[in-house]
Amino acid sequence: MRIDTMYRYPVKGLTPEPLTHAELRPGRAIDWDRAFALAQGDSRFDPATPAWRPKTEFLCLARNIEAAQLTARFEPATGILTLIAPDGAALDAEPLTAAGRAAITAFIADALPGAMRGTPQFVYVDGHSFCDHDGAVISLIGMPSLQSLGDAAGAPRQPMRFRANLYLTGLEPWEELTWIGRTIAIGDARLRVTERINRCAATCVNPETRQRDANPVKELMDHFGHVDCGVFAEVLEGGRIAPGDSIRLLS
Incomplete structure (x- = not known):
């Protein structure tokens, strides 16, 4: 088994970065x-x-399809977040500062007025992750599982619908769902798999067209009897990981 691709999602609900x-x-x-x-x-x-807090308290794809129209890029070296709106308008701002967060809030509210509720606030807290899980975790999905889902649904299901951190190859379809409570090794890093990921309406959004065009949650239930796709893992021991790295399931 190995890591195929890796991603982060700097802004909850917005575009990924390889x-x-x-x-x-x-x-x-x-x-x-x-x-x-x-x-x-x-x-x-x-x-x-x-x-x-639950994802519905934030701008999120599950509730706000408009969020798919925003492109986000973050450069840690400069601390600059770049946002591009559906009409092509762009903003470079510093989300680590109060002034930068205020500018980002105004830009998103102007770009997606229909998705706003009340007075929104762009937020950042050092060390805090706005993951859907109530802890700091990493998400993993086996590519064979997505192939199995696509075969059952009768059409490919793009991996990025599922917004995972690590996409894996070299394992059996749905094998990762059996790893709960197990530890995996990636180089010096050790991760404990904690739970399966229950999927939501965010997976309905096509990452290429940025429109809702399928219902993977229903497809999972209809064909496999559950709505789980991928697993969460917590880091026990640190280390450098990269695409191509092998993965070992420890006893």
């Missing part, structure tokens, strides 16, 4: 993965006392 490598740290998500989010006006997230 990675050439990542330095994993115990108890942490991939650096800058879901590091930023747009909290809706009715969100109960408090940056002063950060705690996990």
Whole structure:
């Protein structure tokens, strides 16, 4: 088994960034993965006392199809987040500063007015991940599982619909769902697989056309009797990982 491709999603609900490598740290998500989010006006997230909140309290694909129209790129070296709106308007701002977050909030609200509820706030808290899971995790999916889903549905299902961090090859379809409680080794890194990922309406969005054109949640239930695709894992021991790295399932 090996890593095929790797991604991070700097802004919750927005576009992915491919990675050439990542330095994993115990108890942490991939650096800058879901590091930023747009909290809706009715969100109960408090940056002063950060705690996990449901994804529906933020701009998210499951509830806001408009979010698919925004392109996001983050450059850690400069601290600059670039956003491109559906009409081509662009913004470069610093999300690590209050002024930058205010500018980003205004830009997104102007670009996606129909997706806003109340007075939104673009948020960042050092070390906090706005993952759908209530902990700092990494998500993994076997490419053979996605092939199996596509075969059953009668049409390919793009891997990026599922917004995973690591896409794996060289395993059996749905094999990763059997790893709960097991530890995997990737070089020096050790990850414990904690639970299966229950899929939601975000997977209905085609990452290429940015439109809803399928229902993988229904397809999973109809053909496999569950809505799970991929697994979450927590980092036990850190290390550098990269596409092409082999993966060992430890006893």
